[in-house]
Amino acid sequence: MSNLVPTGVSVLDIDPFAEDFQRNPDTFHERLREAGPVVFLERYRVWAVARYAEVHEVLRDHERFCSAAGVGLANFWHEEPWRPPSLLVEADPPAHARPRRITARVLSPRAIERLRPELERHAEELVMEVMASGRFDGVTDLAKPYLVRAFPDAFGLEPAGGEKLLRYGDMAFNLFGPRNRLSQEAMAAGMPIHEWFAEQCERDSMAAGGLGAAVYAAVDRGEATEDEAGMLVRALISAGLDSTIDAIVWTLYLLATHSREWAALRDDPTLARPAFEEALRYYSPVQHYFRTTTREVRLADTVIPAQEKVMCFVGAANRDPREWDDPDRIDIRRSAATHLAFGSGIHACVGAAFARLEAESLLNALARQARTLELAGPPHPRLHNVLRALAHLPLQVRTA
Template sequence: MPIEVPVLDIDPFAEDFRRDPDTFHERLRKAGPVVFLERYRAWAVARYAEVHEVLRDHERFCSAAGVGLANFWNEEPWRPPSLLVEADPPAHARPRRITARALSPRAIERFRPEFERHAEEAVTAVVARGRFDGVTDLVQAYLVRAFPEAFGLDPGEGEKLLRYGDMAFNLFGPRNRLSEEAMAAGMPLHEWFIEQCGRGSLAAGGLGAAVYAAVDRGEATEEEAGLLVRSLVMAGLDSTMDAIAWTLYLLATCPGEWAALHDDPALARPAFEEALRYYSPVQHFFRTTTREVRLAGTVIPAKEKVLCFIGAANRDPREWGDPDRFDIRRRAVNHLAFGSGIHACVGAAIARLEAEILLNALARQARTLELAGPLRPRPHNILRSLAELPLRVRAA
């Protein structure tokens, strides 16, 4: 261990870290551009420049060994590795091309009317009530119908998809209480999930069918298309739900920003981007060194795990002016909440569309938005998540 590398006894999966990640993020950033986490024998980066560098350099920092704590070079993954998230070029190029085509902004724009219908229904219901839970009554009520429907899945099974996705994200962390509880809830749905994502179960015209169309073009096998659909569905609900819920929290606690959005609902997209920067739903992901590398002057041996603190990078004062201020007019599009480089989130366009539509509908229908009680975080290994968000609105 080089003597100049700070060695920290910080556990990003511990309860105290989850309770107050921002304090730990500041400590990590101040410690240095590269640190060593003694508990997991892993390297870590928390400043924007180094996180950005690691995420973009797949040749030195690969994803094929797993983007969670587990190192696939040393242990067997619990499921077949994702052809998207856990692969690098050249193997990554064809699956990425298939999914990028199926989920391109142009391809998903045709679902806008249905997303708008679901958003209007969900917003109208909560505005009529006045007081509601932003997580379950608004965001979840909207997404568990709109997202599965767009993919061609049964919209009545959205809560099962949430349970399965919760397991998938939690298992990127260590085998702790959270991952064990998530497995107990999600693993009984494993065979059901595989069946739901099969070609015969998906409605024609949906995003899932668009992925399977690659089989007919000779670009993928049936098995590969199934793996791609499962990856997209697994990642498509939980993180988006958390991202929108945190946006609502920030707008409810920043009256000036809510007033600006209410006056100009076109600010819905910038508000979402700024919330992604401020409270990044995916807090951290791993990469693995393919060879001995030098990063910010630190030499890291080959086949070592490197933890990228995305949430910390997105509040790094070296990159952002006044980073702890929520400003929906900030140009926040270079945040790292969706990753960067060839592994940038392929579903970002649909998440942005879902958020923009819901926030726009709320801004038009509600004159005020404020907290109606204390929020309750949802403990999670990877996601910065909310279980309850009491809100109060008055109709416009």
């Protein structure tokens, strides 16, 4: 393929799934942006975009750049997916419209707002626990336990299964990358609970009044079959934990390393949501999405053949100086809501309102009780094919 790359398009020997890239993505992101609006990654024989304008264009144009061939490295037109394609994530109009309409109603901002009291209760309880010692791990003591409590509760799932849901979600995300060591280890941990996970997604496993039951209500209205509702529940559960945990962890890291920003949030709780948005921009948890060309397309004066994978580096786009003023500066008052961390267009994250409310509830609880928030040691990265994540984040606080 590289001999068919048009003159003027940079051909790069960069491996976005390699350990050096995962440990220091920012340096590689700058190299990708500066190499041109469209580049070709020789190792995986895929096209790539890392500037905001081109990433935004690809994500919004589902007619030229589809999701039905998979949103990971695998091209479903040429290879079998490891599980049935998602009706929500790996589908395009017209097939995509009905599943999107069902899930958008279940997870609308208005519907999610009713969950606020319980989310705030979970947040207050956990913050009180970590405040008691003054030192805690932002990952294992706060963000992860919070989501493991709050998410199954909101969905109407068995509360004891949270850790298993994390294992399954980790596998699902890692398998958007190549079949490397990380995906193999994730499969070894996740596949033994595949049947258990499928059972959790069945109607009988959902408590009345939860988000899962609201999805199955579409069956009773004649809008979906029982199997379709199960697949939608599967998609929402597998995507609803890992990336939100990582987004909250990066927000904690941002605030712990920028005392003025933490003081601003502590003094003005309405900055919780903007702080989360700035963290999503700066430390985009989902680092990249793939799309596939449906026909020969022209993108930034580059002609890309049909049925070719295009890798969209959203983490790089969210720090593109062509789009953002002083993009490497942290500013929780910045208007950052146009970031691409939740995607864009018809495939933008349907659970974004839920993730925002979860983060807002936890940040507000912490800001009310902690006068200071600081690092208590160096953070430890968690290597992943798709997510930018931390395994540990040592923090220390003083009471307000």
